[in-house]
Amino acid sequence: MVGDPGPYLLLAAVLFVIGAFGVISRRGAITILMSIELMLNSANLALIAVSRFLPGDGGAGVPDGQVIGFLVLAIAAAEVAVGLAIVIAMFRLRESVDVDLARLLRW
Amino acid sequence: MLTYLWLIPLAPLAGFLLVGGLGMAGRLREPWVQRLAVAASAASFVLAVAAIVDFAGGLDDERALAAAQPDRYEVSAAGEPARFEITPLRWMPIGDVTLRGWDGQGVRRAAFGVNWTFALDTLTAVMLLVVTGIGTLIHIYSIGYMAGEQGQHRFFAYLNLFMAMMLTLVLAGNLAVLFVGWEGVGLCSYLLIGYYYRQVFDKESGLTCADAGRKAFITNRIGDFGFLLGMLLLLLSFGTWDFSELAAAINGSSAYWYGSVLLTGIGVLLFFGATGKSAQVPLYVWLPDAMAGPTPVSALIHAATMVTAGVYMLARMSALYWHSPGAMFVVAVVGCLTAVLAATMGMAQYDIKKVLAYSTVSQLGYMMLGAGVGAFVAAIFHLVTHAFFKACLFLGSGSVIARCGHTNDMRLYGGLKRWMPTTYWTFLVSTLAIAGLFPLSGFMSKDEILARTLFSFRGSAVLWLFGTLAAVMTSFYMFRAVYMTFHGENRSPDHVREHLRESPPVMTGVLVVLAIGAAGVGLLGVPEGVSRLVGLGNVNWFEHVLHPVVAARGVVAGSAEAHGGEHGAAPAGEAGHGEHAAAQAGASHGEAAPPGGYLVEGMHHPSVAAEAGLFVLAFVVFLTGFLLARWAYGGPEPRAEALAPRLAYLRRLLHRKWFVDELYDRLVIRPYYAVADFFAAVDQRIVDGAVNLSAATAELSGQVLKLFGTGIVRHYALWFMAGAVLIAWMMMR
Numbered sequence: 009m010v011g012d013p014g015p016y017l018l019l020a021a022v023l024f025v026i027g028a029f030g031v032i033s034r035r036g037a038i039t040i041l042m043s044i045e046l047m048l049n050s051a052n053l054a055l056i057a058v059s060r061f062l063p064g065d066g067g068a069g070v071p072d073g074q075v076i077g078f079l080v081l082a083i084a085a086a087e088v089a090v091g092l093a094i095v096i097a098m099f100r101l102r103e104s105v106d107v108d109l110a111r112l113l114r115w
Numbered sequence: 116m117l118t119y120l121w122l123i124p125l126a127p128l129a130g131f132l133l134v135g136g137l138g139m140a141g142r143l144r145e146p147w148v149q150r151l152a153v154a155a156s157a158a159s160f161v162l163a164v165a166a167i168v169d170f171a172g173g174l175d176d177e178r179a180l181a182a183a184q185p186d187r188y189e190v191s192a193a194g195e196p197a198r199f200e201i202t203p204l205r206w207m208p209i210g211d212v213t214l215r216g217w218d219g220q221g222v223r224r225a226a227f228g229v230n231w232t233f234a235l236d237t238l239t240a241v242m243l244l245v246v247t248g249i250g251t252l253i254h255i256y257s258i259g260y261m262a263g264e265q266g267q268h269r270f271f272a273y274l275n276l277f278m279a280m281m282l283t284l285v286l287a288g289n290l291a292v293l294f295v296g297w298e299g300v301g302l303c304s305y306l307l308i309g310y311y312y313r314q315v316f317d318k319e320s321g322l323t324c325a326d327a328g329r330k331a332f333i334t335n336r337i338g339d340f341g342f343l344l345g346m347l348l349l350l351l352s353f354g355t356w357d358f359s360e361l362a363a364a365i366n367g368s369s370a371y372w373y374g375s376v377l378l379t380g381i382g383v384l385l386f387f388g389a390t391g392k393s394a395q396v397p398l399y400v401w402l403p404d405a406m407a408g409p410t411p412v413s414a415l416i417h418a419a420t421m422v423t424a425g426v427y428m429l430a431r432m433s434a435l436y437w438h439s440p441g442a443m444f445v446v447a448v449v450g451c452l453t454a455v456l457a458a459t460m461g462m463a464q465y466d467i468k469k470v471l472a473y474s475t476v477s478q479l480g481y482m483m484l485g486a487g488v489g490a491f492v493a494a495i496f497h498l499v500t501h502a503f504f505k506a507c508l509f510l511g512s513g514s515v516i517a518r519c520g521h522t523n524d525m526r527l528y529g530g531l532k533r534w535m536p537t538t539y540w541t542f543l544v545s546t547l548a549i550a551g552l553f554p555l556s557g558f559m560s561k562d563e564i565l566a567r568t569l570f571s572f573r574g575s576a577v578l579w580l581f582g583t584l585a586a587v588m589t590s591f592y593m594f595r596a597v598y599m600t601f602h603g604e605n606r607s608p609d610h611v612r613e614h615l616r617e618s619p620p621v622m623t624g625v626l627v628v629l630a631i632g633a634a635g636v637g638l639l640g641v642p643e644g645v646s647r648l649v650g651l652g653n654v655n656w657f658e659h660v661l662h663p664v665v666a667a668r669g670v671v672a673g674s675a676e677a678h679g680g681e682h683g684a685a686p687a688g689e690a691g692h693g694e695h696a697a698a699q700a701g702a703s704h705g706e707a708a709p710p711g712g713y714l715v716e717g718m719h720h721p722s723v724a725a726e727a728g729l730f731v732l733a734f735v736v737f738l739t740g741f742l743l744a745r746w747a748y749g750g751p752e753p754r755a756e757a758l759a760p761r762l763a764y765l766r767r768l769l770h771r772k773w774f775v776d777e778l779y780d781r782l783v784i785r786p787y788y789a790v791a792d793f794f795a796a797v798d799q800r801i802v803d804g805a806v807n808l809s810a811a812t813a814e815l816s817g818q819v820l821k822l823f824g825t826g827i828v829r830h831y832a833l834w835f836m837a838g839a840v841l842i843a844w845m846m847m848r
Contacts, residue, residue, distance in 0.1 A: 031832050040828075107828045114826025 016057030023050035127278035130155020138268020152271035160247035196663035225354035232288030277303035327407035338391015345384030369669030382442025393425025410513030447487025454480030458588035463769030490567035491665035500556035507629035541630035556637030590740020
């Protein structure tokens, strides 16, 4: 390991917990989507930090983590597109984006 | 015609399909139902007569045929009783079976297959004529009896099916085909007993006609279980079910088989089947209740033909029974017991059909007694004469029942002689015949059986004594029925009396034909003793024709000649037992079967005085029963009524049939139900309980787990994260 990724990982963890808390505690669908983005990006941050500090390529680190970060970005974009579509459909149906109201699958 | 033997059962089968099929489709109106059914039955009668005429003309033509197609035709060898066999169809080519070596030849494998084989010999010929002849007459009678009934196609179709099955039974060349007929007639019996399935048959016990049918069927199944076991034992011992092969196998090593425990076991098991079919103790209980069926059915199935299947089977397996004195003794004792017991029950019945039913059971007992003492010919002869007079009696009672407002109760008859002369006279002739008045048919056959019981090496004086006692009772209960039905004052309700008249000619005509048969058919088999008394020598034509088939033919080692019975070497045929037994005159019963066990047929030769004594005794027996009945029931005020209070216990005992039904109820049916209830409880509580428990467990866990499915997305997210954390913690631990 070249250098210490500790502070980055700490930041990533803090961001992740904030995102998770947002997902669990908020009722607005948009906010939940944003929280999910936060969690995804915290994971990206951790990946990139670790890849930068791993030994290899003359101190430039291993690029694998950064590549995975791109993949995560792409998937996050797709996920948000689908998620927003669902949110719009739900809004049209109920004139609200409160996820607690969408409980039709309950027994 | 012999090569078309298989058409005989096929004709009524076609009738069954036509009448049943078209009748069910509603395409056949009443007269055509009757015409078709009668035509089918008559066709098989004509075919049977044609075949028998051919058969009597000799088998020379068929010998060439059999040589050319040995797979299909078989003709018995010279010296054997004439027998023609045809195999129109293969059935079950089963392949190898393992013989257990019980015949002393070691364990080995034998090829075994079952085919649809029909065979004709004189025994079958006699049965064919009885079944098709009397069957056709009863079909004709049914036209009059069933007139106006709804759903006649059902009745006539079943009747035709019965004929087909009974003919299969008597034509069968092996036990498997016989068993098909055996079960088939049982099925038809069940269907026809329950013909009026909605009606209550017995008001005392609340038995419906459908119940009576079930009782008959289940009782028969119990017997058939024994029969099947006997068949399987035969298969394991001999590797064949073919009658001629079985007889050859047993007769071929007589000395080995004579008195063998295995053969005795098989004989008793087969006889157990016969006790069901032929209504013997202990399985006779179904026959009286079988009277729930229409009267022509009672006449045809439960008197003339089906119930005699057991006797026929014994005669067919005579080779086996000759080699097993033990089994024959069982047959004789059971037959004798049945004859006496049923006669006592018959004396106290008020239902005319039940009187006749118990009489049938009793007469079947005589036949069994005859078979059991080795008088197979006499047994078959009694079967034939009984078919005539009992069919006539049943049809006569049917004529009465139909005119008396469909009641069977003799207390509601009386004085019918005035209105129904033809029915009366035919009924009387048949009564005289069954009661044993010389020279009517019943005397000839019953006297022959009783004489053989007394004099045959396998008979005994005790059996004879009981048989004679039963004969007295026979005479009594039959004349009781005649007096209660046809004599005295009429006791019918007024609305019935106003319409009393003779039955239509289609019914009375049949009665007259049967009555003539009941009177005359006995002349075919005048007992040797009687004919000698009149100085005619032996003119027993029936014996002459039938004896070769049922003779003891075992080849016996050692002192065969000295004992001179009907051993294989002896050319059977005109063989009177007298000549053979003469060598043994004076031999006691103990010496009849010499040490080492040899096959002996024949009897002690009675003196002329003894013969004359028996002849007179038979008349005395007849007269005793007649006078007793006349004394008790003949007068204007029957003394029986006056006597009733004093004999109340006896009367109740006999009327309730020695409480045998109640005894069976306690001993068999209720324990059976108790066992069934126990296993039902095990099934419902324990087996079903286990299944239900697992289902309940699954459901309960589902009920708990569903509490987590709130439908709120954030809860799911929480659980998901908690799970993720848990897994992460476990991985890092």
